[in-house]
Amino acid sequence: DGGITQSPKYLFRKEGQNVTLSCEQNLNHDAMYWYRQDPGQGLRLIYYSQIVNDFQKGDIAEGYSVSREKKESFPLTVTSAQKNPTAFYLCASSNWTGGSFFGQGTRLTVV
Amino acid sequence: QKEVEQDPGPLSVPEGAIVSLNCTYSNSAFQYFMWYRQYSRKGPELLMYTYSSGNKEDGRFTAQVDKSSKYISLFIRDSQPSDSATYLCAMSGKLTFGQGTILTVHP
Numbered sequence: 106d107g108g109i110t111q112s113p114k115y116l117f118r119k120e121g122q123n124v125t126l127s128c129e130q131n132l133n134h135d136a137m138y139w140y141r142q143d144p145g146q147g148l149r150l151i152y153y154s155q156i157v158n159d160f161q162k163g164d165i166a167e168g169y170s171v172s173r174e175k176k177e178s179f180p181l182t183v184t185s186a187q188k189n190p191t192a193f194y195l196c197a198s199s200n201w202t203g204g205s206f207f208g209q210g211t212r213l214t215v216v
Numbered sequence: 217q218k219e220v221e222q223d224p225g226p227l228s229v230p231e232g233a234i235v236s237l238n239c240t241y242s243n244s245a246f247q248y249f250m251w252y253r254q255y256s257r258k259g260p261e262l263l264m265y266t267y268s269s270g271n272k273e274d275g276r277f278t279a280q281v282d283k284s285s286k287y288i289s290l291f292i293r294d295s296q297p298s299d300s301a302t303y304l305c306a307m308s309g310k311l312t313f314g315q316g317t318i319l320t321v322h323p
Contacts, residue, residue, distance in 0.1 A: 146315070147315040148313040153311070205306070205311055207259035207261070210259045
């Protein structure tokens with residue numbers, strides 16, 4: 106089955122720790138995106154990549170980093186510089202004829 | 217001004233009602249328009265996408281785009297309790313989202 110897989114589903118981070126969220130797609134899509142969603146709010150764009158080895162900051166990139174070494178993979182690292190990382194993180198991929206698809210999300214909690 | 221503005225709701229309607237969800241946008245470069253449905257604690261699910269002005273129908277759902285007015289709508293006919301969710305509009309490019317509208321359909 107084609108789709109987007111995010112892992113883990115739940116993640117706990119200690120103060121001052123970096124954590125990496127995984128996003129893998131087998132849809133052969135060029136573009137991939139990371140969003141953050143807080144309770145009762147819409148999706149805010151963290152980073153996006155339109156092609157391998159290239160990515161751009163979204164609206165709330167501070168405290169986050171990404172890489173795009175392979176077309177299928179777009180991992181997101183939440184660094185210790187992100188002061189309020191507890192949120193629901195969503196990854197999406199897209200082709201250029203429209204239609205963008207999401208993974209099932211990772212819920213990150215700071216403990 | 218945000219690039220995409222969505223009627224915030226929330227909306228509460230009786231079962232069987234016609235629901236209208238709306239978004240406006242400011243960037244005329246947007247070419248593709250999408251509607252997503254998101255259930256609580258799940259990833260958004262693509263409902264419809266379109267790239268031209270006019271209507272596109274899929275079952276009980278109709279997406280409408282008016283590029284001259286920079287306005288898109290999603291209509292849900294014969295709404296069901298299972299339609300209760302958050303609905304998000306999105307535009308191509310950076311994949312920019314509206315804020316979402318919470319819809320509740322009560323029996």
